[in-house]
Amino acid sequence: MSTLQEKKPATMYENVMQQYNQVANLVGLNENIKKILGITNNEIIVHFPVKMDNGEVKIFTGYRVQHNNALGPYKGGLRYHPTIDVDDAKALAMWMTWKTSLAGLPFGGAKGGIQLDPREHSLAELERITRRFTYALGDNIGPDQDIPAPDVNTNPQTMAWILDTYMSTKSPSSRSHNNHIVTGKPVGSGGLEGRDRATGFGVFLTIKLYLASQGKTLEGKTFIVQGFGNVGQWASQFMVEEGAKLIAVQDAHATLYKEEGIDPITLTEHTQPRKGSIAGFTEAEEIAPDDFFGLECDVLIPAALGNQINQDNALSVKANLIAEGANGPITTEGEEVLLKRGITIIPDILCNSGGVIGSYFEWLQNRHGEIWQLDEVMQKIEKKLTENFKRVEKAVEENEVDWRTAAYIIAIHRIELAYTQRGIFP
Numbered sequence: 001m002s003t004l005q006e007k008k009p010a011t012m013y014e015n016v017m018q019q020y021n022q023v024a025n026l027v028g029l030n031e032n033i034k035k036i037l038g039i040t041n042n043e044i045i046v047h048f049p050v051k052m053d054n055g056e057v058k059i060f061t062g063y064r065v066q067h068n069n070a071l072g073p074y075k076g077g078l079r080y081h082p083t084i085d086v087d088d089a090k091a092l093a094m095w096m097t098w099k100t101s102l103a104g105l106p107f108g109g110a111k112g113g114i115q116l117d118p119r120e121h122s123l124a125e126l127e128r129i130t131r132r133f134t135y136a137l138g139d140n141i142g143p144d145q146d147i148p149a150p151d152v153n154t155n156p157q158t159m160a161w162i163l164d165t166y167m168s169t170k171s172p173s174s175r176s177h178n179n180h181i182v183t184g185k186p187v188g189s190g191g192l193e194g195r196d197r198a199t200g201f202g203v204f205l206t207i208k209l210y211l212a213s214q215g216k217t218l219e220g221k222t223f224i225v226q227g228f229g230n231v232g233q234w235a236s237q238f239m240v241e242e243g244a245k246l247i248a249v250q251d252a253h254a255t256l257y258k259e260e261g262i263d264p265i266t267l268t269e270h271t272q273p274r275k276g277s278i279a280g281f282t283e284a285e286e287i288a289p290d291d292f293f294g295l296e297c298d299v300l301i302p303a304a305l306g307n308q309i310n311q312d313n314a315l316s317v318k319a320n321l322i323a324e325g326a327n328g329p330i331t332t333e334g335e336e337v338l339l340k341r342g343i344t345i346i347p348d349i350l351c352n353s354g355g356v357i358g359s360y361f362e363w364l365q366n367r368h369g370e371i372w373q374l375d376e377v378m379q380k381i382e383k384k385l386t387e388n389f390k391r392v393e394k395a396v397e398e399n400e401v402d403w404r405t406a407a408y409i410i411a412i413h414r415i416e417l418a419y420t421q422r423g424i425f426p
Protein backbone atom coordinates (compact mmCIF):
# COMPACT_ATOMS: atom_id res chain seq x y z
CA MET A 1 0.00 0.00 0.00
CA SER A 2 1.38 3.40 -0.93
CA THR A 3 1.95 5.91 1.89
CA LEU A 4 2.07 8.84 -0.54
CA GLN A 5 -0.74 11.36 0.01
CA GLU A 6 -2.23 12.88 -3.12
CA LYS A 7 -1.87 16.71 -3.06
CA LYS A 8 -5.32 18.23 -2.66
CA PRO A 9 -6.01 21.18 -5.01
CA ALA A 10 -5.97 24.55 -3.22
CA THR A 11 -9.34 25.99 -2.24
CA MET A 12 -10.56 29.41 -3.43
CA TYR A 13 -9.90 30.70 0.09
CA GLU A 14 -6.29 29.49 -0.04
CA ASN A 15 -5.93 31.14 -3.46
CA VAL A 16 -7.25 34.54 -2.37
CA MET A 17 -5.09 34.47 0.79
CA GLN A 18 -2.03 33.67 -1.29
CA GLN A 19 -2.79 36.53 -3.69
CA TYR A 20 -3.35 38.90 -0.75
CA ASN A 21 -0.27 37.90 1.25
CA GLN A 22 1.96 38.13 -1.80
CA VAL A 23 0.94 41.73 -2.53
CA ALA A 24 0.81 42.75 1.16
CA ASN A 25 4.44 41.62 1.47
CA LEU A 26 5.43 43.23 -1.83
CA VAL A 27 4.11 46.67 -0.81
CA GLY A 28 5.21 46.34 2.83
CA LEU A 29 1.65 46.72 4.15
CA ASN A 30 1.50 47.94 7.76
CA GLU A 31 1.51 44.77 9.93
CA ASN A 32 -1.61 45.77 11.91
CA ILE A 33 -3.61 46.48 8.80
CA LYS A 34 -2.32 43.27 7.26
CA LYS A 35 -3.77 41.35 10.22
CA ILE A 36 -7.14 43.09 9.94
CA LEU A 37 -7.51 42.50 6.19
CA GLY A 38 -6.36 38.91 6.58
CA ILE A 39 -9.49 37.98 8.53
CA THR A 40 -13.21 38.19 7.79
CA ASN A 41 -15.17 40.44 10.18
CA ASN A 42 -18.30 38.29 10.39
CA GLU A 43 -19.19 34.80 9.24
CA ILE A 44 -22.92 34.28 9.57
CA ILE A 45 -24.24 30.73 9.15
CA VAL A 46 -27.98 30.11 9.39
CA HIS A 47 -29.94 26.86 9.31
CA PHE A 48 -33.61 27.26 8.54
CA PRO A 49 -36.59 24.99 7.82
CA VAL A 50 -38.70 25.28 4.66
CA LYS A 51 -41.79 23.33 3.65
CA MET A 52 -41.41 21.67 0.22
CA ASP A 53 -44.26 21.38 -2.30
CA ASN A 54 -44.92 17.78 -1.14
CA GLY A 55 -45.35 18.86 2.49
CA GLU A 56 -41.93 17.59 3.66
CA VAL A 57 -39.86 20.04 5.76
CA LYS A 58 -36.23 20.42 4.72
CA ILE A 59 -33.45 22.20 6.59
CA PHE A 60 -31.23 24.51 4.51
CA THR A 61 -27.90 26.13 5.33
CA GLY A 62 -27.21 29.69 4.27
CA TYR A 63 -24.14 31.90 4.60
CA ARG A 64 -23.27 35.56 4.63
CA VAL A 65 -19.63 36.40 5.14
CA GLN A 66 -18.72 40.06 5.71
CA HIS A 67 -15.02 40.55 5.11
CA ASN A 68 -14.31 44.24 5.62
CA ASN A 69 -16.27 47.51 5.79
CA ALA A 70 -13.55 50.14 6.19
CA LEU A 71 -14.73 51.92 3.03
CA GLY A 72 -18.50 51.53 3.45
CA PRO A 73 -21.34 49.00 3.86
CA TYR A 74 -20.61 45.39 2.97
CA LYS A 75 -21.52 44.59 -0.64
CA GLY A 76 -21.64 41.42 -2.72
CA GLY A 77 -23.75 38.72 -4.31
CA LEU A 78 -25.65 35.65 -3.13
CA ARG A 79 -24.95 32.30 -4.75
CA TYR A 80 -27.29 29.28 -4.76
CA HIS A 81 -25.10 26.24 -5.38
CA PRO A 82 -24.66 22.74 -3.89
CA THR A 83 -20.95 23.34 -3.18
CA ILE A 84 -21.05 26.77 -1.54
CA ASP A 85 -19.67 26.66 2.01
CA VAL A 86 -18.27 29.11 4.50
CA ASP A 87 -14.74 28.92 3.04
CA ASP A 88 -15.96 29.74 -0.48
CA ALA A 89 -18.05 32.59 0.91
CA LYS A 90 -14.97 33.90 2.77
CA ALA A 91 -12.91 33.87 -0.43
CA LEU A 92 -15.64 35.52 -2.49
CA ALA A 93 -16.23 38.16 0.22
CA MET A 94 -12.53 39.02 0.26
CA TRP A 95 -12.50 39.40 -3.53
CA MET A 96 -15.46 41.79 -3.16
CA THR A 97 -13.46 43.98 -0.75
CA TRP A 98 -10.60 44.29 -3.26
CA LYS A 99 -13.07 44.81 -6.13
CA THR A 100 -15.06 47.64 -4.51
CA SER A 101 -11.87 49.30 -3.32
CA LEU A 102 -10.23 49.09 -6.75
CA ALA A 103 -13.42 50.47 -8.34
CA GLY A 104 -13.33 53.47 -6.00
CA LEU A 105 -16.75 52.69 -4.51
CA PRO A 106 -17.93 53.50 -0.95
CA PHE A 107 -18.43 49.81 -0.15
CA GLY A 108 -16.72 46.95 1.63
CA GLY A 109 -16.91 43.27 0.69
CA ALA A 110 -19.33 40.43 1.46
CA LYS A 111 -20.68 37.30 -0.20
CA GLY A 112 -23.06 34.52 0.70
CA GLY A 113 -25.55 32.03 -0.52
CA ILE A 114 -27.44 28.86 0.17
CA GLN A 115 -26.21 25.30 -0.28
CA LEU A 116 -28.73 23.90 -2.78
CA ASP A 117 -29.20 22.87 -6.38
CA PRO A 118 -31.87 25.19 -7.81
CA ARG A 119 -32.69 22.68 -10.54
CA GLU A 120 -34.12 20.41 -7.83
CA HIS A 121 -36.66 23.01 -6.69
CA SER A 122 -39.83 24.54 -8.09
CA LEU A 123 -40.12 28.32 -8.34
CA ALA A 124 -42.50 28.27 -5.37
CA GLU A 125 -39.94 26.37 -3.26
CA LEU A 126 -37.15 28.76 -4.27
CA GLU A 127 -39.35 31.66 -3.22
CA ARG A 128 -40.04 30.15 0.21
CA ILE A 129 -36.35 29.25 0.69
CA THR A 130 -35.26 32.80 -0.23
CA ARG A 131 -37.82 34.41 2.05
CA ARG A 132 -36.85 32.15 5.01
CA PHE A 133 -33.16 32.87 4.40
CA THR A 134 -33.81 36.63 4.37
CA TYR A 135 -35.78 36.36 7.57
CA ALA A 136 -32.99 34.30 9.17
CA LEU A 137 -30.38 36.92 8.19
CA GLY A 138 -32.46 39.63 9.89
CA ASP A 139 -30.62 42.90 10.41
CA ASN A 140 -27.27 41.40 9.43
CA ILE A 141 -28.24 42.85 6.04
CA GLY A 142 -29.58 46.36 5.47
CA PRO A 143 -29.28 49.28 3.02
CA ASP A 144 -26.47 50.88 5.07
CA GLN A 145 -25.14 47.63 6.55
CA ASP A 146 -24.81 44.91 3.91
CA ILE A 147 -26.40 44.98 0.47
CA PRO A 148 -26.80 41.65 -1.41
CA ALA A 149 -26.99 41.29 -5.21
CA PRO A 150 -27.33 38.42 -7.73
CA ASP A 151 -24.55 35.89 -8.33
CA VAL A 152 -24.57 32.29 -9.61
CA ASN A 153 -28.15 30.90 -9.84
CA THR A 154 -29.76 34.01 -8.38
CA ASN A 155 -31.40 36.78 -10.39
CA PRO A 156 -33.66 39.87 -10.21
CA GLN A 157 -36.58 37.69 -9.07
CA THR A 158 -34.52 36.44 -6.11
CA MET A 159 -33.68 40.05 -5.22
CA ALA A 160 -37.37 41.05 -5.40
CA TRP A 161 -38.26 38.30 -2.88
CA ILE A 162 -35.49 39.46 -0.54
CA LEU A 163 -36.61 43.10 -0.86
CA ASP A 164 -40.23 42.19 -0.12
CA THR A 165 -39.36 39.98 2.87
CA TYR A 166 -36.93 42.51 4.32
CA MET A 167 -39.43 45.38 3.96
CA SER A 168 -42.21 43.33 5.53
CA THR A 169 -40.15 43.21 8.75
CA LYS A 170 -39.88 47.03 8.90
CA SER A 171 -42.38 49.60 10.14
CA PRO A 172 -44.61 51.01 7.37
CA SER A 173 -43.07 54.51 7.69
CA SER A 174 -39.55 53.30 6.79
CA ARG A 175 -40.51 50.81 4.05
CA SER A 176 -40.45 53.12 1.06
CA HIS A 177 -36.90 54.23 1.85
CA ASN A 178 -35.47 50.73 2.05
CA ASN A 179 -35.46 49.40 -1.51
CA HIS A 180 -31.67 49.82 -1.69
CA ILE A 181 -31.47 46.80 0.64
CA VAL A 182 -30.62 44.81 -2.50
CA THR A 183 -29.33 45.68 -5.98
CA GLY A 184 -29.97 43.80 -9.19
CA LYS A 185 -33.72 44.10 -8.56
CA PRO A 186 -36.26 44.05 -11.39
CA VAL A 187 -36.57 47.55 -12.89
CA GLY A 188 -40.23 47.69 -11.83
CA SER A 189 -39.15 47.32 -8.18
CA GLY A 190 -36.50 50.04 -8.18
CA GLY A 191 -33.85 48.13 -10.15
CA LEU A 192 -31.42 49.92 -12.44
CA GLU A 193 -31.83 49.87 -16.22
CA GLY A 194 -28.65 48.15 -17.42
CA ARG A 195 -27.70 46.27 -14.22
CA ASP A 196 -28.62 43.06 -16.08
CA ARG A 197 -25.86 43.60 -18.68
CA ALA A 198 -23.40 45.56 -16.51
CA THR A 199 -21.02 42.71 -15.66
CA GLY A 200 -20.86 41.31 -19.20
CA PHE A 201 -20.42 44.81 -20.59
CA GLY A 202 -17.49 45.37 -18.24
CA VAL A 203 -15.85 42.10 -19.30
CA PHE A 204 -16.18 43.14 -22.95
CA LEU A 205 -14.98 46.71 -22.26
CA THR A 206 -11.84 45.65 -20.40
CA ILE A 207 -10.96 43.28 -23.28
CA LYS A 208 -11.53 46.07 -25.80
CA LEU A 209 -9.41 48.52 -23.76
CA TYR A 210 -6.62 45.98 -23.36
CA LEU A 211 -6.53 45.24 -27.09
CA ALA A 212 -6.57 48.99 -27.85
CA SER A 213 -3.52 49.41 -25.59
CA GLN A 214 -1.77 46.90 -27.88
CA GLY A 215 -2.91 48.77 -31.01
CA LYS A 216 -5.52 46.06 -31.79
CA THR A 217 -9.31 45.82 -32.11
CA LEU A 218 -11.88 43.07 -31.59
CA GLU A 219 -12.70 42.85 -35.30
CA GLY A 220 -12.17 39.24 -36.43
CA LYS A 221 -10.85 38.02 -33.06
CA THR A 222 -12.04 34.58 -31.95
CA PHE A 223 -13.15 33.92 -28.38
CA ILE A 224 -14.47 31.10 -26.19
CA VAL A 225 -16.68 31.41 -23.10
CA GLN A 226 -17.07 29.08 -20.13
CA GLY A 227 -20.42 29.72 -18.41
CA PHE A 228 -23.37 31.00 -20.39
CA GLY A 229 -25.44 32.67 -17.67
CA ASN A 230 -25.81 36.37 -16.96
CA VAL A 231 -22.12 37.22 -17.41
CA GLY A 232 -21.28 34.86 -20.29
CA GLN A 233 -24.34 35.75 -22.37
CA TRP A 234 -24.00 39.52 -22.14
CA ALA A 235 -20.21 39.49 -22.59
CA SER A 236 -20.67 37.34 -25.73
CA GLN A 237 -23.28 39.68 -27.16
CA PHE A 238 -21.14 42.79 -26.71
CA MET A 239 -18.07 41.00 -28.13
CA VAL A 240 -19.94 39.84 -31.25
CA GLU A 241 -21.50 43.29 -31.78
CA GLU A 242 -17.92 44.65 -31.91
CA GLY A 243 -16.88 42.14 -34.61
CA ALA A 244 -15.45 39.23 -32.58
CA LYS A 245 -16.42 35.60 -33.30
CA LEU A 246 -17.75 33.26 -30.56
CA ILE A 247 -16.41 29.83 -31.53
CA ALA A 248 -17.08 27.78 -28.39
CA VAL A 249 -19.25 27.82 -25.28
CA GLN A 250 -19.19 25.53 -22.26
CA ASP A 251 -21.72 25.36 -19.43
CA ALA A 252 -22.48 22.85 -16.68
CA HIS A 253 -24.31 20.63 -19.20
CA ALA A 254 -22.55 20.75 -22.58
CA THR A 255 -19.61 22.07 -24.60
CA LEU A 256 -20.39 23.52 -28.05
CA TYR A 257 -18.05 24.39 -30.92
CA LYS A 258 -18.58 26.08 -34.29
CA GLU A 259 -15.66 27.43 -36.32
CA GLU A 260 -17.89 29.84 -38.30
CA GLY A 261 -19.19 31.37 -35.06
CA ILE A 262 -22.14 30.87 -32.71
CA ASP A 263 -24.82 33.59 -32.55
CA PRO A 264 -25.07 34.45 -28.81
CA ILE A 265 -28.63 35.80 -29.13
CA THR A 266 -29.94 32.56 -30.73
CA LEU A 267 -28.08 30.52 -28.10
CA THR A 268 -29.50 32.67 -25.29
CA GLU A 269 -33.01 32.12 -26.66
CA HIS A 270 -32.30 28.37 -26.77
CA THR A 271 -31.36 28.36 -23.03
CA GLN A 272 -34.47 30.18 -21.83
CA PRO A 273 -37.00 27.31 -21.71
CA ARG A 274 -34.25 24.90 -20.57
CA LYS A 275 -33.43 26.32 -17.12
CA GLY A 276 -30.41 28.09 -18.63
CA SER A 277 -28.81 25.03 -20.27
CA ILE A 278 -27.08 25.21 -23.69
CA ALA A 279 -27.47 21.42 -24.21
CA GLY A 280 -29.32 20.35 -27.35
CA PHE A 281 -28.35 23.39 -29.45
CA THR A 282 -28.20 21.91 -32.92
CA GLU A 283 -26.51 24.86 -34.67
CA ALA A 284 -23.13 23.87 -33.17
CA GLU A 285 -21.22 20.63 -32.69
CA GLU A 286 -21.02 19.09 -29.22
CA ILE A 287 -17.41 18.35 -28.21
CA ALA A 288 -15.72 16.71 -25.19
CA PRO A 289 -15.63 19.01 -22.13
CA ASP A 290 -11.91 18.41 -21.59
CA ASP A 291 -11.08 19.85 -25.03
CA PHE A 292 -12.53 23.26 -24.19
CA PHE A 293 -9.61 25.20 -22.69
CA GLY A 294 -7.19 23.93 -25.34
CA LEU A 295 -9.20 25.32 -28.28
CA GLU A 296 -7.35 27.64 -30.68
CA CYS A 297 -8.64 31.21 -30.04
CA ASP A 298 -7.53 34.78 -29.27
CA VAL A 299 -9.48 35.41 -26.05
CA LEU A 300 -10.70 33.06 -23.31
CA ILE A 301 -13.50 34.25 -21.00
CA PRO A 302 -14.06 32.02 -17.96
CA ALA A 303 -17.52 33.12 -16.70
CA ALA A 304 -18.64 30.18 -14.55
CA LEU A 305 -17.14 29.04 -11.24
CA GLY A 306 -13.81 29.32 -9.41
CA ASN A 307 -10.73 27.08 -9.79
CA GLN A 308 -11.46 26.05 -13.38
CA ILE A 309 -7.98 26.68 -14.83
CA ASN A 310 -5.22 24.91 -12.94
CA GLN A 311 -1.56 24.02 -13.44
CA ASP A 312 -2.53 21.09 -15.69
CA ASN A 313 -5.02 22.56 -18.15
CA ALA A 314 -3.17 25.93 -18.11
CA LEU A 315 -0.55 24.22 -20.26
CA SER A 316 -3.08 23.64 -23.02
CA VAL A 317 -4.55 27.17 -23.17
CA LYS A 318 -4.04 28.71 -26.62
CA ALA A 319 -5.55 32.18 -26.01
CA ASN A 320 -3.14 35.09 -25.53
CA LEU A 321 -5.61 36.90 -23.31
CA ILE A 322 -7.80 35.61 -20.47
CA ALA A 323 -10.55 37.91 -19.19
CA GLU A 324 -11.88 36.73 -15.82
CA GLY A 325 -15.64 37.15 -15.95
CA ALA A 326 -15.91 34.66 -13.07
CA ASN A 327 -14.49 35.20 -9.60
CA GLY A 328 -11.31 33.25 -9.00
CA PRO A 329 -11.43 31.04 -12.12
CA ILE A 330 -7.65 30.46 -12.11
CA THR A 331 -5.72 28.79 -9.28
CA THR A 332 -2.47 30.45 -8.17
CA GLU A 333 -0.48 27.54 -9.62
CA GLY A 334 -2.41 27.80 -12.89
CA GLU A 335 -1.68 31.51 -13.03
CA GLU A 336 2.04 30.91 -12.57
CA VAL A 337 2.02 28.61 -15.61
CA LEU A 338 0.00 31.09 -17.72
CA LEU A 339 2.18 34.10 -16.83
CA LYS A 340 5.36 32.14 -17.59
CA ARG A 341 3.85 31.32 -20.99
CA GLY A 342 3.33 35.07 -21.63
CA ILE A 343 -0.48 34.95 -21.43
CA THR A 344 -2.08 38.15 -20.09
CA ILE A 345 -4.84 37.85 -17.48
CA ILE A 346 -7.30 40.68 -16.86
CA PRO A 347 -8.09 39.89 -13.20
CA ASP A 348 -11.62 39.33 -11.85
CA ILE A 349 -11.52 42.31 -9.50
CA LEU A 350 -11.14 44.60 -12.54
CA CYS A 351 -12.67 42.54 -15.35
CA ASN A 352 -16.05 41.72 -13.75
CA SER A 353 -16.36 44.92 -11.68
CA GLY A 354 -18.94 46.40 -14.09
CA GLY A 355 -21.56 44.49 -12.07
CA VAL A 356 -20.84 46.05 -8.71
CA ILE A 357 -20.33 49.46 -10.34
CA GLY A 358 -23.86 49.07 -11.78
CA SER A 359 -25.05 48.03 -8.32
CA TYR A 360 -23.54 51.17 -6.83
CA PHE A 361 -25.51 53.28 -9.32
CA GLU A 362 -28.68 51.35 -8.43
CA TRP A 363 -28.07 51.99 -4.72
CA LEU A 364 -27.49 55.72 -5.42
CA GLN A 365 -30.57 55.91 -7.66
CA ASN A 366 -32.71 54.43 -4.85
CA ARG A 367 -31.17 56.62 -2.14
CA HIS A 368 -31.86 59.75 -4.17
CA GLY A 369 -35.33 58.62 -5.27
CA GLU A 370 -34.33 58.94 -8.94
CA ILE A 371 -34.94 56.86 -12.08
CA TRP A 372 -32.03 56.73 -14.53
CA GLN A 373 -32.20 55.96 -18.26
CA LEU A 374 -30.29 53.07 -19.89
CA ASP A 375 -27.96 55.19 -22.05
CA GLU A 376 -27.07 57.39 -19.07
CA VAL A 377 -26.28 54.30 -16.95
CA MET A 378 -24.14 52.64 -19.62
CA GLN A 379 -22.15 55.86 -20.13
CA LYS A 380 -21.51 56.15 -16.39
CA ILE A 381 -20.37 52.50 -16.15
CA GLU A 382 -18.11 52.91 -19.18
CA LYS A 383 -16.53 56.09 -17.80
CA LYS A 384 -15.85 54.61 -14.35
CA LEU A 385 -14.53 51.32 -15.67
CA THR A 386 -12.29 53.04 -18.23
CA GLU A 387 -10.75 55.22 -15.49
CA ASN A 388 -10.17 52.14 -13.33
CA PHE A 389 -8.66 50.23 -16.25
CA LYS A 390 -6.25 53.11 -16.97
CA ARG A 391 -5.15 53.25 -13.31
CA VAL A 392 -4.36 49.53 -13.33
CA GLU A 393 -2.58 49.83 -16.69
CA LYS A 394 -0.38 52.60 -15.23
CA ALA A 395 0.34 50.51 -12.11
CA VAL A 396 1.39 47.58 -14.34
CA GLU A 397 3.94 49.82 -16.08
CA GLU A 398 5.18 51.66 -13.00
CA ASN A 399 5.62 48.55 -10.85
CA GLU A 400 6.59 46.19 -13.68
CA VAL A 401 4.11 43.60 -12.44
CA ASP A 402 1.26 41.54 -13.90
CA TRP A 403 -2.29 42.93 -14.02
CA ARG A 404 -3.59 41.11 -10.92
CA THR A 405 -0.71 42.31 -8.77
CA ALA A 406 -1.19 45.88 -10.06
CA ALA A 407 -4.93 45.76 -9.29
CA TYR A 408 -4.28 44.43 -5.78
CA ILE A 409 -1.69 47.15 -5.10
CA ILE A 410 -4.28 49.85 -5.83
CA ALA A 411 -7.09 48.10 -3.95
CA ILE A 412 -5.04 47.43 -0.81
CA HIS A 413 -3.52 50.91 -0.83
CA ARG A 414 -6.94 52.60 -0.76
CA ILE A 415 -8.02 50.64 2.33
CA GLU A 416 -4.65 51.16 4.01
CA LEU A 417 -5.03 54.91 3.48
CA ALA A 418 -8.48 54.91 5.10
CA TYR A 419 -7.13 53.13 8.19
CA THR A 420 -4.04 55.32 8.53
CA GLN A 421 -5.97 58.58 7.96
CA ARG A 422 -8.20 57.63 10.86
CA GLY A 423 -5.05 57.37 12.93
CA ILE A 424 -5.88 54.02 14.40
CA PHE A 425 -3.02 52.01 12.94
CA PRO A 426 -0.18 54.38 12.00
Ligand SMILES: NC(=O)C1=CN([C@@H]2O[C@H](COP(=O)(O)OP(=O)(O)OC[C@H]3O[C@@H](n4cnc5c(N)ncnc54)[C@H](O)[C@@H]3O)[C@@H](O)[C@H]2O)C=CC1
Pocket residue numbers: 150151152153154199226227228229230231232250251252253276303304305306325326327352353355356
Ligand atom coordinates in the same frame (compact mmCIF):
# COMPACT_ATOMS: atom_id res chain seq x y z
N1 LIG B 1 -23.92 38.21 -11.99
C1 LIG B 1 -23.04 39.17 -11.76
O1 LIG B 1 -23.37 40.37 -11.82
C2 LIG B 1 -21.62 38.84 -11.44
C3 LIG B 1 -21.13 37.55 -11.52
N2 LIG B 1 -19.80 37.33 -11.32
C4 LIG B 1 -19.24 35.99 -11.43
O2 LIG B 1 -19.45 35.48 -12.73
C5 LIG B 1 -19.60 34.05 -12.70
C6 LIG B 1 -20.90 33.67 -13.38
O3 LIG B 1 -21.98 34.32 -12.71
P1 LIG B 1 -23.42 34.47 -13.39
O4 LIG B 1 -23.27 34.58 -14.84
O5 LIG B 1 -24.11 35.53 -12.63
O6 LIG B 1 -24.08 33.08 -12.98
P2 LIG B 1 -25.26 32.29 -13.73
O7 LIG B 1 -25.86 31.43 -12.71
O8 LIG B 1 -26.13 33.24 -14.45
O9 LIG B 1 -24.48 31.41 -14.81
C7 LIG B 1 -23.51 30.48 -14.44
C8 LIG B 1 -23.09 29.69 -15.67
O10 LIG B 1 -21.98 28.86 -15.33
C9 LIG B 1 -22.25 27.54 -15.80
N3 LIG B 1 -21.54 26.56 -14.99
C10 LIG B 1 -21.77 26.19 -13.72
N4 LIG B 1 -20.93 25.21 -13.36
C11 LIG B 1 -20.14 24.96 -14.43
C12 LIG B 1 -19.09 24.06 -14.68
N5 LIG B 1 -18.66 23.22 -13.75
N6 LIG B 1 -18.49 24.08 -15.90
C13 LIG B 1 -18.91 24.93 -16.85
N7 LIG B 1 -19.92 25.82 -16.68
C14 LIG B 1 -20.52 25.82 -15.48
C15 LIG B 1 -23.77 27.40 -15.68
O11 LIG B 1 -24.26 26.31 -16.46
C16 LIG B 1 -24.18 28.77 -16.22
O12 LIG B 1 -24.15 28.78 -17.62
C17 LIG B 1 -19.50 33.68 -11.22
O13 LIG B 1 -18.17 33.35 -10.92
C18 LIG B 1 -19.89 34.97 -10.50
O14 LIG B 1 -19.38 35.04 -9.20
C19 LIG B 1 -18.92 38.35 -11.08
C20 LIG B 1 -19.35 39.63 -10.99
C21 LIG B 1 -20.75 39.98 -11.07
Ligand SMILES: O=C(O)CCC(=O)C(=O)O
Pocket residue numbers: 075076077078096099147148149150151183184327352353355356357359
Ligand atom coordinates in the same frame (compact mmCIF):
# COMPACT_ATOMS: atom_id res chain seq x y z
O1 LIG C 1 -23.37 43.74 -7.64
C1 LIG C 1 -22.91 43.43 -6.56
O2 LIG C 1 -23.15 44.00 -5.52
C2 LIG C 1 -21.92 42.29 -6.43
C3 LIG C 1 -21.82 41.41 -7.61
C4 LIG C 1 -20.91 40.27 -7.26
O3 LIG C 1 -21.30 39.41 -6.52
C5 LIG C 1 -19.54 40.25 -7.75
O4 LIG C 1 -19.05 41.25 -8.26
O5 LIG C 1 -18.89 39.21 -7.61
